[in-house]
Amino acid sequence: MRYEAPETLEAATALLAAEMGIARVLAGGTDLLVQMKTDMVDPALVVDLKRIGEMRTITKAVDGFHIGAAVSGAELKEQVELKQHWPGLVEAANLIGSTQIQGRATLGGNLCNASPAADSIPALIAANATVSIFGPKGRRQLAVEDVVLAPRKTALDKGEFVVSFHIPLRAKGMGDAYLRFIPRTEMDIAVVGAGIGLKTDPSGVITAARIGLGAVASRPLHVKAAGDALVGSKLDKAAVDKMVDAVRAACKPIDDKRGTIEFRIKVAGVIAARAAAIAYDRART
Amino acid sequence: MAKHHVSFTINGDPTEILCETHATLLDVLRDELELTGTKEGCSTGDCGACSVTVDGRLVCSCLMLGVEANGKAIGTVEGLAKGDKLHVLQEKFLEHHALQCGICTPGFLVASKALLEKNPDPTETEVRYWLAGNLCRCTGYDKIVRAVMDAATVMRGA
Numbered sequence: 001m002r003y004e005a006p007e008t009l010e011a012a013t014a015l016l017a018a019e020m021g022i023a024r025v026l027a028g029g030t031d032l033l034v035q036m037k038t039d040m041v042d043p044a045l046v047v048d049l050k051r052i053g054e055m056r057t058i059t060k061a062v063d064g065f066h067i068g069a070a071v072s073g074a075e076l077k078e079q080v081e082l083k084q085h086w087p088g089l090v091e092a093a094n095l096i097g098s099t100q101i102q103g104r105a106t107l108g109g110n111l112c113n114a115s116p117a118a119d120s121i122p123a124l125i126a127a128n129a130t131v132s133i134f135g136p137k138g139r140r141q142l143a144v145e146d147v148v149l150a151p152r153k154t155a156l157d158k159g160e161f162v163v164s165f166h167i168p169l170r171a172k173g174m175g176d177a178y179l180r181f182i183p184r185t186e187m188d189i190a191v192v193g194a195g196i197g198l199k200t201d202p203s204g205v206i207t208a209a210r211i212g213l214g215a216v217a218s219r220p221l222h223v224k225a226a227g228d229a230l231v232g233s234k235l236d237k238a239a240v241d242k243m244v245d246a247v248r249a250a251c252k253p254i255d256d257k258r259g260t261i262e263f264r265i266k267v268a269g270v271i272a273a274r275a276a277a278i279a280y281d282r283a284r285t
Numbered sequence: 286m287a288k289h290h291v292s293f294t295i296n297g298d299p300t301e302i303l304c305e306t307h308a309t310l311l312d313v314l315r316d317e318l319e320l321t322g323t324k325e326g327c328s329t330g331d332c333g334a335c336s337v338t339v340d341g342r343l344v345c346s347c348l349m350l351g352v353e354a355n356g357k358a359i360g361t362v363e364g365l366a367k368g369d370k371l372h373v374l375q376e377k378f379l380e381h382h383a384l385q386c387g388i389c390t391p392g393f394l395v396a397s398k399a400l401l402e403k404n405p406d407p408t409e410t411e412v413r414y415w416l417a418g419n420l421c422r423c424t425g426y427d428k429i430v431r432a433v434m435d436a437a438t439v440m441r442g443a
Contacts, residue, residue, distance in 0.1 A: 003289065033309065034329045040443045046306075050355060098418020099396065100336055101345040118334060133371040141401050161344045188404070 004212035005048040009163060011135045012047055017136045017159030019045040025161050027055075027070040030103035044088045049086045054163055055108070058082060064168040068132075069108025069161075074099075076107070086167060086193060087282065088275075091220035092123035095180060098187055103209060108162045114148045115189075121148065122195035123178040125212025125222045126279075129167045135160030145212070145222035151268065154181065173200040173207075175282030179275040180214070181267050183258075191259040194247070194272040198230070198278040209276075211228045211243070214257075216251040218270050223250040235280045243276065244269035294356045295320065297365030304351040307357035311335045314361060322362040322391045324332055326420070333419035336392040337361050343399040362391035365398065371395075374436045383432040385423035393419050399435045405441050409434060 006012045016023050020043030024032055035041045049055050054072040058079050065082055074094050076082065083090045096105050096119050110120045121144065136159040144165070147154050156162070170176075178195040182188035193214030199207050203217070209227035214220050226246035233239030252283040253264035289304040294295050295318065302317050303409060311328075314320045314337070326334030328347045334345040338360035365372035377383070384390045393416065400415045409416070412433050415424070421429060 001306045002287065005352075026353075028348075029350070029353075030345075030348050034349070035330055036307075037347075046350075048350075050353075072342070097330070098333065099399075099415050100333055100343050100345045100418045101348075103339070103342040104348060146397065186414060201328055219321055 001043055003048065004045065005051050007051045007053075008056070009052060012049060012052060012107065012161065013135050013159045015045065016161065018205060023034075023047065025049055025112075027102075027106040027109045028072060029109075030101050030105045031109060033267075036193040047131050049161065051148065052163075060169075063116065064166055064176045066132075067107060067167065069111075069167045070106050072078075073097075073102035073107075074104050077102070084136050085170040086123075086127050086176055089120070089167070089281065090121040092178035092193075092195060093120045093176075095119045107165055111147055112154055114150070114152050114154050114158070114219075116148070116217060116219050117190045117193065118150055118220065119178070119180060119190055119214065120133045121145075121192055121220035122163065122193050122214045123176065124167075124195070124210030125220065126150065126176050126178070126195035126197035126210050127167045128197060128210055129165050131165055132163045132267055133160050134163045139163075139223070141166075142223075144276055145220065148219040149217050171173075171199070173283055174198065175200075175204065175279045177275040177278035177282065179271045179278070181259075181271055189258065192216055192253075192264050192267045192271055194268060194275045196272065196275045198234070198276070198279045198283045201284045202279070204234045205241075206233055206235065208279075209243075211272060211276075213247065213272070216264050217255040218252070221250055223247055226250065236274060240273050240276065244273055265275065289352045289355075291352055291355045293356060294358045295362055295370065297358075302351075306350070308351040309347050310349040310351050310354050310359070311346040311374065313354070314359075316345060316370060317351075320361055320363050323390055323395075324352065324388050326388065326392075327432075329419075331339070332389070333396060333416075334389050334431065336395045336419065337394065337401055337420070339401070340351045341399075343396055362394050365394055372398070373439050374401075374433070377432040377436040378429070381428045381432040381435065383428040384421075384425060388424075389419060389421040393429055397436070401437050401440060407434075407437060425427070 180193035229242035326332035
């Protein structure tokens, strides 16, 4: 195995594109090193992306936040302004693993590990995030919900990697939240996760809503019909019921030791409704 | 097998090694530097026995390559005591019987020290959540949490 730690995007993509064997990018390594240890993958090349400045910084611009894909969860948590704008996203990222894992794990890794149960993805969908991807043909943008295609499979081509996430600034009347179900209070993988981002007008009527779901299909879902069900309401029961129905209709989960199909579909509706209530409160304060 | 020249500090001391690409920081600490205070438990980031700090940040040394340590400041359990003088956390772990077999203890000590440097006055809930990534199969955690809370009180007064 070769280890390279390039300092530019161009150098990183050149290394990845030229490798004939298995190449892996290394950010926090909390998934990659476990996969190597358990012989799930034996890369010929590991490209450490942490020396590339853009991947390690969070900047606030007029168009929103640009979050480097290799920023750790612990670093995200310390970004007071980001937390004020998108508390649901920061909370979702901080649910991943222990304090030790947070010291290394990154948003880019959580996305590109391509688990249907990744906690940060539904919250990124709710926040309307786009990802900036760099590769042999230069840079391109993709909506976050279009990155994961299936378990362990992403829309990234050979030589490509995620550089950063773009999230709009939170305007007045916007709020977000992420909740997940796990059978205990810490250190587990989501049985179901739901992220909600809402926009309200001054009278409290919802004018836009985005709902992301995790662990209920082969990839994280953006459920447009569920968000649309809330638009025009003040989160009254009829609108929430309609949203819950749309959430449950979108679920195509698996049966496994963490939860049955029936349980996941039921709980997806319950936690989506709870997350919506939190997001609405945040939008109104 | 290619070897990398890696330099970093361990508990403040500048150190240089030749490191194999595959070796984790945990392998480097235990096998190259013979700093065996840091324990290997699960090797997959679940148990926290291998906890160290990297530039002040708490991490599992089993989930980091040795080559990634280049230029970093590493802190291990060996850095807690000053000669024969134990760190307050170590004294409190003894006083509260916060260990039995002891294999998780270095990880708990390093994690607790990182907590108290960041938050000198944690609530019990904060201690329990911070230490959720450190597993102990002997004590049931209660004595550990009491030891950390007591150490925090002493350290605030010092």
